[in-house]
Amino acid sequence: MQNQLTNSVLGLTPTLAEQQAYGYSAARLVGYCNPKGRLLASAWIGLFPSATDDRFILFISKDIAASTAKRLAMYVLRSKVKVIDLSAKWAVHGLYGSVNQISDTKRNANEVALRLPDVLIDGQSVARLLMAGPKDDFIKGQDSGEILNVWNELEVLSAIPRIVLATQEAFVPQMINFESVAGVDFKKGCYPGQEIVARSQYRGAIKRRLQLAHVDGASLDEGLVTPGAELFHDQDPTQPAGIVVLSAWRSSEQNRMDLQIECKLEALENGEIHIGSVTGPVLKTDALPYPLLEI
Template identity: 30%
Template sequence: MNGDWRTFLSDAGACFEETRLLHFGDPDGERAAATGAVISPLTHRGVIEASGADTRDFLQNMTTNDLRQLSESRAQLSALLSPKGRMLALYRLFMRGENFFLGIPGATLEATLKRLRMFVLRSAVTLEDASERLVTLGIAGEDAAERLIPLFDTLPALADDVCHQGGLTLIRLSGLRPRYELYGEPAAMIEAWGRLREEGFTPVGAGPWGWLEIEAGVPSVEADTVEAFVPQMVNLQAVNGVSFTKGCYPGQEVVARSEYLGKMKRRMYRARADGDVLPAVGEELAAAGETVGANAGKVVAAQFHPEGGIELLAVIPSDEVERDAVHLGSVEGPKLRFLDLPYELPAKQ
């Protein structure tokens, strides 16, 4: 994490656990994600920069999405897979000028950078950790667009649209409510922070932003879920994270078979449960009833709901969801109540 950015946030009341921003010391403010306009410094995330004449072709051959659709005005989610089609990393690809950037969880950045470098060989590609130079801010709220107008002459209207101004890059995200990611160098972001606070945005920690990601049905790959899922298990195709027409990349054959042959037996669902202890990412769920004690799925992400209880995304066998008997921790744990996702999946899935 950039030291100047961390010092600035600490002076603004931020409390940290290592690189993760926990809160700003205001419990009521932390609940504002459900109803108000919020800004969340995503200090637990980092950025990889890729540059050089061969970069687009290199990334096109490594990742699940089609970089022919990527431009300074369009971003995309994409994943790096193992040869067996399992997700090693999930990141947001965007451009600033001629260079490419991957916004990625800090926990998987180093391993992702190392793996990508293995395949550069003689290509004119340079890969480096740009997290000290570019920092990330999450922005959300029903009237967030109106509040952002003083900072941007033009705003991104649709999911994955991108606008640039004054050294800042603003990306519109998918979801039930307007959400954005803002990238910029620390000095520009510190200035933007002041203007966003003037526009009435409430600062919140990583937890409320994580809940907004869950509400939007957007998966993540963290250290404990590396190689746990193929892309369709976490609905990556529903959030425009996979291209089925782009050609070859590591794991592509597995992804293609999953898409065109039969029904996925497991996929990602959104649910709520009672409780005041968050399940860990990668934690297994339990089934009650006829399959008592059976592995009923794996947690992708979990956060406290602003109104109480827990909301989560989990990859679960579809037949267990139909039986409606999935629990956190053990069969004696809280029962999951399944919620709608904000997107449709093909009938065969």
């Protein structure tokens, strides 16, 4: 994986039974690029040793898990490594709440937990925890559409992107702020697309960025705001200005849809950005919760 991913996996602090992987030392955002530097996948990774092996676990979008595992397995060669897609055998749950609530979360010995960066929403900091384990052993929490909606909302507002099937190979990492959320290590060795990613960083070749935005969803066609949906600028209606990365309804505000969008920088500076077509709903941009590293 050190030779395949955008971030270093060396030096990850092992997360032992009943511990939570948290902070850059134990939980890292990684990308997996094709040779052209376009992201095939993104994931959160932690080192969770088992009784017999070192075990790196990647939390990745389910719709690209099988293809990513298959591709990674092609590069195992003579290493004593197995790459396994556990999507069908393991359950994954997300929990959110106060820092104390998340820190005190109980689970059994077969489950692993990775804590994501906190999210500021409506003036309050919300902690998030990903938990995974064999379906037969998993301590199942409460399931509801409302809880899932809030989880998705928190992910969007974190402004940390996640690659899904619809956005595979759409972005060089910097186009979705990957370097600004500690998803790229520019000091590590080579990986697929590394030269293009490095050139984009040091030559200032990136003219597109991830931005938070929202839209009035009172009469919105949800098909317009799914990942991969195109955006258009009113001053250049002939070609897309960007695409939707992720989207979610705002739980505390009726009819508001929050989005992560990837968009041309010049389109963000003036004029209007529309979803779906130049006559579609108008997006309003919002502030990012972190500073961008200068390119």
